Amino acid sequence: MRTTSVETFLDSYHEPVAGNALLLRKMVLRLLPAIREELDLPAKMITYSYGPRYADLICVIIPSKKGLKLGFNNGPELPDPDGLLQGTAKTTRYMIIPGKAQIRSQAIAKLLAAALNRYKNEMSSP
Numbered sequence: 191m192r193t194t195s196v197e198t199f200l201d202s203y204h205e206p207v208a209g210n211a212l213l214l215r216k217m218v219l220r221l222l223p224a225i226r227e228e229l230d231l232p233a234k235m236i237t238y239s240y241g242p243r244y245a246d247l248i249c250v251i252i253p254s255k256k257g258l259k260l261g262f263n264n265g266p267e268l269p270d271p272d273g274l275l276q277g278t279a280k281t282t283r284y285m286i287i288p289g290k291a292q293i294r295s296q297a298i299a300k301l302l303a304a305a306l307n308r309y310k311n312e313m314s315s316p
Contacts, residue, residue, distance in 0.1 A: 221302045258287040272297040
């Protein structure tokens with residue numbers, strides 16, 4: 191069985207979606223130490239988790255023809271002072287990534303840090 195790399199997966203998307211997704215990926219990998227990166231080809235997303243269970247999922251990068259989103263597991267539990275998170279699902283929220291400026295913003299870094307802290311707290315609870 192042939193595996194697909196993240197870069198190959200993103201090649202099927204136009205610029206700036208592919209370029210922004212690679213930049214966002216770099217940030218996620220930098221801010222979430224030892225995170226597991228996996229492609230979910232049927233769902234057309236890149237997942238980031240600390241284990242095999244859904245509870246271990248921190249976030250996902252979702253490229254599409256229309257643009258780019260960063261989704262958060264347990265998004266409703268995350269502090270969002272900048273009001274970036276959207277959606278009404280019970281356990282997830284997402285933010286639309288319009289461009290490089292947003293990717294480099296402190297708001298995304300804060301959300302990723304909050305998601306990591308929430309996960310650590312959840313895993314350390316009895």
